[in-house]
Amino acid sequence: MFDFAGLRRDMSLTATGGGTGDMDSFDYDIAVIGRGPVGLTMAMSAAQHGMKTAVIEKHRDLYGLPRAGHVDHEIMRLFQKFGIVDDVLADCYPTTEYVWVNAHGETLLEFDWGETSVSGYNSDYMQFQPVFENALGRKLAAAPSNTDFLGWQLVSFEEAGGGVRCTIARTETAPGSHVPVVTDETQTFTARFLVACDGANSSVRQTLGIERDDLGFNEKWLVIDARKKRELAFEFDCGQICDPRRPTTVLPLGKRHRRWEWAVLPGEDPQSLLTEEAAWRLLGELGMGPDDLEIVRQLVYTFEARHAREWRRGPVFLAGDAAHTMPPFMGQGMCSGMRDAVNLAWKMDLVRRGIASDALLDTYEPERSPHTEAWTRISLEAGKVPCTLDPAQAEERDRKFRQGWLPPMPDFPQLRQGVIARNAAGAPLHLAGTLSLQRRVETAGKVLLADTVFGTGFTLLGLGFDPNEILNPQQKEGLERIGGSIVSVGDHGGGSARDAEGDYARWFEEQGICAVLTRPDFYLFGTAQTPADLGGLVDDLLSGLCLTAAAEASAT
Structure with missing residues (x-):
């Protein structure tokens, strides 16, 4: 049973x-x-x-x-x-960079993690x-x-x-x-x-x-998490040490903890790395000792790629x-x-x-x-860099990086299928399937991030005009039925929130749009270039949501 x-x-x-x-x-x-x-x-x-x-x-x-x-x-x-x-x-711990270095400390890859993102937070x-x-x-x-x-x-x-x-x-x-x-x-x-x-x-x-499906990655790594006993300074704070002798990961875990990871080498018994002696030996090679850290977790993980x-x-x-x-x-x-x-x-x-x-x-x-x-x-391609264990291959890798080579990573993904606006050929419309912008708006004398003001359901946001004045009653009722909000940012009145720092105005101008329609998971269903496009955008959303016959009847 x-x-x-x-x-x-x-x-x-x-x-x-x-x-x-x-x-x-x-x-x-x-x-x-x-x-x-x-x-x-x-x-x-x-x-x-x-x-x-x-x-x-x-x-x-x-x-x-x-x-x-x-x-x-x-x-x-x-x-x-x-x-x-x-x-x-x-x-x-808001990171400013994620750096990958070789055995000699030369930078191979550097990810800028310090910029302000589309979501309103550090990246x-x-x-x-x-x-x-x-x-x-x-x-x-x-x-x-x-x-x-x-x-x-x-x-x-x-x-x-x-x-x-x-x-x-x-x-x-x-x-x-x-x-x-x-x-x-x-x-x-x-x-x-x-x-x-x-x-x-x-x-x-x-x-x-x-x-x-096995996408072809099966590697064992030792993971040690530790609580800091005192404030510590790290010359190498966040990234990968791509040393073929033993690839190593160094990371902060918030403000009070740290993580280190080491590759289990071919022929090495993973159990031999789970002793206290092995932990302090590896940490000691990085300058850490019992006066600095309290180990809270030590185990061997198998990193894999399955779908x-x-x-x-x-x-x-x-x-x-x-x-x-x-x-x-x-x-x-x-x-x-x-x-x-x-x-x-x-x-x-x-x-x-x-x-x-x-x-x-x-x-x-x-x-x-x-x-x-x-x-x-993307993770697989990135992982090939630190997981190179052959010294000659590692040296060739380093030489290629010095000449400006980068791993052939795919672009960071966005939604390409499903509930997003499309053109007649079936391709996503401008910005459809990308993350929507969140910035600060002012309302009732308070400056807040927009989701706090507008909510996080389906949101139709117009810049400098009220979309309510454009949509017909059926479209407005349809949005209301799915839990949608119709809002605006600007200084035109009508209950809008003010674009506190001008970020919406700049971004909308750069993108050549006047309104966005956002899903509850922060992804854009689509955008409108002119107010006249709004009705069609809302109709496309309601159609794409597979509304039941009863729901469609109530909106007509």
């Missing part, structure tokens, strides 16, 4: 019912499996949409140690949306993961629509009336062990959707028999590491998973409210899978 292997490997879950009987309602809108950063993001996004959510986590407490160390500006904007950005910023930050997880956990615990099942594990699931019937079992952890095991105490409930945020070894993915071939099976969805894993060299693994969750949540909300048809959920994988695969390939 409790063995996933006992379930049918070819289980076919459909969203049209016909399994164990139809149901008029579900106990929960979403069952989230796993309470790591992706599961927390999924549950918090669902809570903000008012969706009733069950979060199943086999451990009783949040994992108290860091895993991912990097977040980018898009994730900081998400923390703003969740109301925890001040908690995160209090311990975050990149290093952070201590338990800080934001604890802040998110507190927010989630206070959400009336959320139920946490801590110390429970999903043991079976089956199709039920167009949703999923889940059976969970209470877990126990024996003294001295960190591995929970299931007991005979069980509960069963139903959910409209199930989202598997249960990591790279996802039991849900394995139960469904979904295969993953699931399916992200949806009926009402069951994969997100985060359950769907994709990537090497850590660009710091985009966790960030990508959190993007998955935000993308999925607003679509599920429209479907469960009967506004959009189930077909809208078919846009999840086409939007997110290419985006994460692009980041994976």
Whole structure:
């Protein structure tokens, strides 16, 4: 009963019912499996949409140690949306650069991480993961629509009336062990959707028999995280030491912690690196000792690149590491998973409210899978630089860098498919699928970041005019029905917010546009060059959202 292997490997879950009987309602809108950063993001996004959510986590407490160390500006904007950005910023380390040097200290690559981003924050930050997880956990615990099942594990699931019937079992952890095991105490409930945020070894993915493509990276690295006992200065603060004798990563983790990573060399026993003696030997080579640091985590990770071939099976969805894993060299693994969750949540909300048809959920994988695969390939190309272990190859690499060579990395990704505005040939319109601009606006005597003023649902923002004066009643009603806002920035009155620092005016002029239409996940659906383009832009959005017949009828 409790063995996933006992379930049918070819289980076919459909969203049209016909399994164990139809149901008029579900106990929960979403069952989230796993309470790591992706599961927390999924549950918090669902809570903000008012969706009733069950979060199943086999451990009783949040994992108290860091895993991912990097977040980018898009994730900081998400923390703003969740109301925890001040908690995160209090311990975050805003990085100004990410540098890769060779064995002689020569700079090979340098990423500018100090600029102000389109999202209104520094482009990149290093952070201590338990800080934001604890802040998110507190927010989630206070959400009336959320139920946490801590110390429970999903043991079976089956199709039920167009949703999923889940059976969970209470877990126990024996003294001295960190591995929970299931007991005979069980509960069963139903959910409209199930989202598997249960990591790279996802039991849900394995139960469904979904295969993953191996993109060709399997490397073991020793990771040591440490708390600083005193203030320390580092000549090399954040980056990769691309030394073929042993590639090394050096990173801050917020303001109080540090991380070091070392490649496990060919023929080396990984277990030999897990002793206290080995830790202080490696740290000592970098000038660190017990008077400087307290080691809080020491383990060997296998960095891999895997991509699931399916992200949806009926009402069951994969997100985060359950769907994709990537090497850590660009710091985009966790960030990508959190993007998955935000993308999925607003679509599920429209479907469960009967506004959009189930077909809208078919846009999840086409939007997110290419985006994460692009980041994976960028990370793979980047990882080839420090992972060069042959001294002759490393010297040739260094010579090429001195001559101006750069790795053949793909462009940073944007949405190219799904719910974005397109021209007649099917190509994305200007800026569609890119992140929207967030800057400071003034309203009621206060200067705030725009999302705080305008909200983070669908947002139609006009510069210097009120879009309400352009749209017809049906278009305005359609935006209202999907939870949209119609706002403006400028000094023209009509309840607009003032462009506090002129950033919107400059950016709109550079782009040759007068309005933008932003999705709830911060991506632009599209832009308008003139006010006359607004009606068509809104019509295209409403059409692209796969509105149900009832929703379309109410807007006419």
